[in-house]
Amino acid sequence: xxxxxxxxFSQDERRRNADHVSFLKHKKxxxxxxxxxxxxxxxxxxxxxxxxxxxxxxxxxGYTLGTIGVGLIVWLSxxxxxxxxxxxxxxxxxxxTSAHVYLGLALIVVGTLHTGFQIGWNVHTxxxxxxxxxxxxxxxxxxxxxxxxxxxxxxxxxxxxxxxxEALTALDRQLESAxxxxxxxxxxxxxxxxxxxxxxxxxxxxxTGAYPGCATKRALKNFPEHDGSDGAEERVRSLxxxxxxxxxxxxxxxxIRALLEVWLFIHIPATIAxxxxxxxxxxxxxxxx
Amino acid sequence: xxxxxxxIDFTAAGRxxxxxxxxxxxxxxxxxATENDIHLPDLAVEQRHVRLKDVGGGMLAIESVGGxxxxxxxRTETSVEIDPNIGAELSLGSSxxxxxxxxxxxxxxxxxxxxxxEGAGDALAGFAxxxxxxxxxxxxxxxxxxxxxxxxxxxxFTHLTRSPVxxxxxxxxxxxxxxxxxxxxxxxxxxxHDLEDNCEACHAAPFVSVQDETCLTCHEELxxxxxxxxxxxxxxxxxxxxxxxxxxxxxxxKEGPLGCVSCHSEHEGxxxxxxxxxxxxxxxxxxxxTRLSNAAFGNASDFGKKHPQFRPQxxxxxxxxxxxxxxxxxxxxEMSGLIFPHDIHMAENGGAARMAMSLGEYxxxxxxxxxxxxxEDGVGFAPVEMEAACESCHSLVFDRDxxxxxxxxxxxxxxxxxDLATMDRGPRTAVVSGRNRPGHFARGGAYYSNFxxxxxxxxxxxxxxxxxxxxxxxxxxxSTNGRRDLTPVNLPDRFLMGGYFDHAAHxxxxxxxxxxxxxxxxxxxxxxxxxxxxxxxxxxxxxxxxKTEEITPSSCAxxxxxxxxxxxxxxxxxxxxxxxxxxxxxxxxxxxxRR
Numbered sequence: 001x002x003x004x005x006x007x008x009f010s011q012d013e014r015r016r017n018a019d020h021v022s023f024l025k026h027k028k029x030x031x032x033x034x035x036x037x038x039x040x041x042x043x044x045x046x047x048x049x050x051x052x053x054x055x056x057x058x059x060x061x062g063y064t065l066g067t068i069g070v071g072l073i074v075w076l077s078x079x080x081x082x083x084x085x086x087x088x089x090x091x092x093x094x095x096x097t098s099a100h101v102y103l104g105l106a107l108i109v110v111g112t113l114h115t116g117f118q119i120g121w122n123v124h125t126x127x128x129x130x131x132x133x134x135x136x137x138x139x140x141x142x143x144x145x146x147x148x149x150x151x152x153x154x155x156x157x158x159x160x161x162x163x164x165x166e167a168l169t170a171l172d173r174q175l176e177s178a179x180x181x182x183x184x185x186x187x188x189x190x191x192x193x194x195x196x197x198x199x200x201x202x203x204x205x206x207x208t209g210a211y212p213g214c215a216t217k218r219a220l221k222n223f224p225e226h227d228g229s230d231g232a233e234e235r236v237r238s239l240x241x242x243x244x245x246x247x248x249x250x251x252x253x254x255x256i257r258a259l260l261e262v263w264l265f266i267h268i269p270a271t272i273a274x275x276x277x278x279x280x281x282x283x284x285x286x287x288x289x
Numbered sequence: 290x291x292x293x294x295x296x297i298d299f300t301a302a303g304r305x306x307x308x309x310x311x312x313x314x315x316x317x318x319x320x321x322a323t324e325n326d327i328h329l330p331d332l333a334v335e336q337r338h339v340r341l342k343d344v345g346g347g348m349l350a351i352e353s354v355g356g357x358x359x360x361x362x363x364r365t366e367t368s369v370e371i372d373p374n375i376g377a378e379l380s381l382g383s384s385x386x387x388x389x390x391x392x393x394x395x396x397x398x399x400x401x402x403x404x405x406x407e408g409a410g411d412a413l414a415g416f417a418x419x420x421x422x423x424x425x426x427x428x429x430x431x432x433x434x435x436x437x438x439x440x441x442x443x444x445x446f447t448h449l450t451r452s453p454v455x456x457x458x459x460x461x462x463x464x465x466x467x468x469x470x471x472x473x474x475x476x477x478x479x480x481x482h483d484l485e486d487n488c489e490a491c492h493a494a495p496f497v498s499v500q501d502e503t504c505l506t507c508h509e510e511l512x513x514x515x516x517x518x519x520x521x522x523x524x525x526x527x528x529x530x531x532x533x534x535x536x537x538x539x540x541x542x543k544e545g546p547l548g549c550v551s552c553h554s555e556h557e558g559x560x561x562x563x564x565x566x567x568x569x570x571x572x573x574x575x576x577x578x579t580r581l582s583n584a585a586f587g588n589a590s591d592f593g594k595k596h597p598q599f600r601p602q603x604x605x606x607x608x609x610x611x612x613x614x615x616x617x618x619x620x621x622x623e624m625s626g627l628i629f630p631h632d633i634h635m636a637e638n639g640g641a642a643r644m645a646m647s648l649g650e651y652x653x654x655x656x657x658x659x660x661x662x663x664x665e666d667g668v669g670f671a672p673v674e675m676e677a678a679c680e681s682c683h684s685l686v687f688d689r690d691x692x693x694x695x696x697x698x699x700x701x702x703x704x705x706x707x708d709l710a711t712m713d714r715g716p717r718t719a720v721v722s723g724r725n726r727p728g729h730f731a732r733g734g735a736y737y738s739n740f741x742x743x744x745x746x747x748x749x750x751x752x753x754x755x756x757x758x759x760x761x762x763x764x765x766x767x768s769t770n771g772r773r774d775l776t777p778v779n780l781p782d783r784f785l786m787g788g789y790f791d792h793a794a795h796x797x798x799x800x801x802x803x804x805x806x807x808x809x810x811x812x813x814x815x816x817x818x819x820x821x822x823x824x825x826x827x828x829x830x831x832x833x834x835x836k837t838e839e840i841t842p843s844s845c846a847x848x849x850x851x852x853x854x855x856x857x858x859x860x861x862x863x864x865x866x867x868x869x870x871x872x873x874x875x876x877x878x879x880x881x882x883r884r
Binding site: 049054056057058059063118120121123124126157158159161162163164166167168169170171173174177178198199201202203206231232234235238239242246253254257258262264265268269270271272275276277279280283284285286287288289 | 387392433441
């Protein structure tokens with residue numbers, strides 16, 4: 001058939017486009033427009049519909065927004081299940097992720113209008129605040145996923161993670177033998193540097209890149225530069241400097257990884273907590289109707 | 290440059306075997322082929338893999354021969370220069386070649402075989418943030434469990450297992466349900482503030498909306514606006530959205546748009562009950578006659594534009610038992626049974642004024658307040674008492690009793706008759722006064738006592754009850770069963786029954802009495818001096834009217850109450866707090882424009 005190759009081309013072109021377009025730009029921002037439309041419609045409804053005695057979650061419009069909101073939240077949280085089943089086509093994972101991001105953003109408007117701007121220390125506001133935390137961490141996640149991976153690869157300098165560790169091990173082996181002629185306290189400094197776990201430091205240290213208890217840095221203070229020391233000390237000093245540099249590279253990697261991943265440690269637990277708070281919110285509202 | 294090659298191997302028992310050899314040359318080749326200076330029997334190593342070369346200045350160049358990279362300090366390179374004095378570790382396959390030099394001694398190359406690191410995969414896991422934080426799953430389940438237990442299960446369980454208490458406004462009970470304050474969507478209004486920790490006082494049954502009967506356990510004396518079926522009949526049709534919501538809500542047990550809570554919504558913060566808006570009333574009253582054909586009152590939507598004429602109640606005929614409500618649009622004659630021309634009393638230079646000026650207690654022309662005394666609540670006026678208000682001028686003195694004067698008792702014709710019958714028959718003057726000559730007694734030389742019939746008293750009684758007599762000055766004579774009598778005075782306690790007028794709010798600075806009550810031109814007591822609708826509109830227009838020096842925008846609630854039609858809606862305290870209504874959102878404005 002004469003038209004077959006042409007069809008094939010456009011089909012392939014579609015697939016190529018689909019493969020290389022970010023989920024944010026998926027289908028020419030289709031879900032962004034849908035989300036914007038949802039925001040505008042909700043906002044107009046809020047402004048145009050007279051809610052007696054004042055707008056809140058208990059008016060008919062409030063219930064409508066609440067129903068939309070709860071539906072969105074449940075669907076958005078299903079991404080965790082959906083992403084484990086990859087498919088293509090109309091509801092590809094990319095389409096799903098695109099909708100997840102933009103509808104999640106629209107939820108700020110829908111949820112806030114549902115509150116009627118009534119905030120308090122109660123289970124209802126808890127659900128709202130959890131929702132905001134989930135959305136804000138999600139926004140953070142999109143931003144870091146868009147910006148940080150390039151710094152991650154530039155920091156690697158063509159080293160894999162295993163090679164970074166291997167480099168450190170190599171330095172450690174050299175330090176071990178280079179430190180043989182040293183006296184007691186200098187040897188102890190080297191031992192403490194070698195003994196400290198490469199992943200020493202908690203989540204906060206990873207996120208900030210500040211390791212005040214770094215043993216390598218402390219050991220280096222025992223080997224001042226150009227103090228006329230003998231060759232062994234000079235060698236240990238330069239090896240420790242190399243070790244510190246290698247550690248710094250690993251820690252930069254850890255920092256970027258931590259910045260890339262930290263939002264999920266809030267996003268996911270907060271989502272599950274939000275589902276629980278939502279259940280408590282809905283049940284309590286109708287229990288004490 | 291010399292190289293010291295030291296090979297370290299391990300026996301099966303773990304013992305080290307160290308072999309040293311020295312190569313005195315500037316270049317060392319490393320590879321799998323046996324002709325290399327350093328021969329590494331490892332398939333991962335090329336036949337001729339790497340060349341070490343002295344490049345002068347103590348530096349050593351390491352270059353790949355076949356183009357395949359080598360490991361140097363963990364990195365993979367194909368060409369690198371190192372300082373042996375600092376040292377480096379060359380990695381080829383499973384061999385590690387530690388290169389070092391001590392001063393001018395030969396470059397030492399120590400060759401060791403390393404085991405493949407079994408733990409490498411585990412070590413890589415350390416790069417993930419998960420190794421430094423609690424697991425997402427544990428955090429998620431912890432939060433979920435806390436929320437579901439504390440914020441859902443505990444309140445439900447304690448609500449279901451409580452022993453219900455009858456509400457008593459005088460002695461409010463403590464709430465028994467734990468943690469249900471976390472369910473409160475907002476503070477209660479000031480009136481219900483004491484119920485803040487007693488949710489079940491209103492939320493009695495689970496999944497049942499707050500019922501009117503629960504409200505009425507405390508508010509039992511509160512009046513209905515109208516009987517329920519009429520209220521429902523007169524109600525304005527609901528908007529589509531509202532009607533759908535109420536259909537759903539009523540299916541689920543809500544009491545409909547006429548239930549207490551549909552107007553008195555709670556949990557809106559610490560607000561005070563605020564007067565309903567004009568819109569709230571006009572929703573139903575604007576076209577009420579289209580739904581209620583037999584309403585006793587006209588439609589109303591805006592005091593300035595659509596409000597029925599006042600219909601005060603008063604006595605329209607003498608001897609009526611009950612007052613009648615008559616519209617001020619008709620010609621009205623009040624038959625109070627009194628004769629009282631206001632104009633004569635109010636004139637500033639008539640006889641009444643002259644008389645008042647001559648009396649110490651007035652000291653000037655008469656003013657309204659000389660006779661009409663405001664009640665303490667500032668709303669109404671006390672009934673006029675003849676003795677206090679009129680008697681200074683309209684004396685009831687009829688006789689003299691020694692140094693004192695005797696006054697007629699006022700209020701009952703029988704009393705009047707009894708008093709007048711004693712006229713001139715009271716304690717007489719002294720039988721002997723001064724120095725009378727013997728034989729002279731009282732007037733005319735007669736003995737004083739007159740034991741005959743008191744003719745003069747009867748004449749006085751008849752005269753008093755005649756139109757020109759002392760009673761006839763203010764009262765209309767009549768006869769009852771052939772006996773002279775006076776027409777009973779019929780004045781209602783209150784004229785306007787469907788609304789409310791606050792005299793205090795119209796005090797001296799706002800208006801004079803005569804601005805509203807046409808006393809100066811009224812020459813007969815039959816004039817009803819209640820101002821009509823039009824005269825109120827001189828100052829009061831509807832809620833939406835623009836406020837000016839003269840015009841006060843006035844909503845329905847200024848004169849009418851919903852539950853208490855004859856009482857105003859009045860805030861009792863907390864004047865600083867925001868009200869519960871006052872929806873001035875764009876939506877409310879648009880909605881009022883649509884209507």
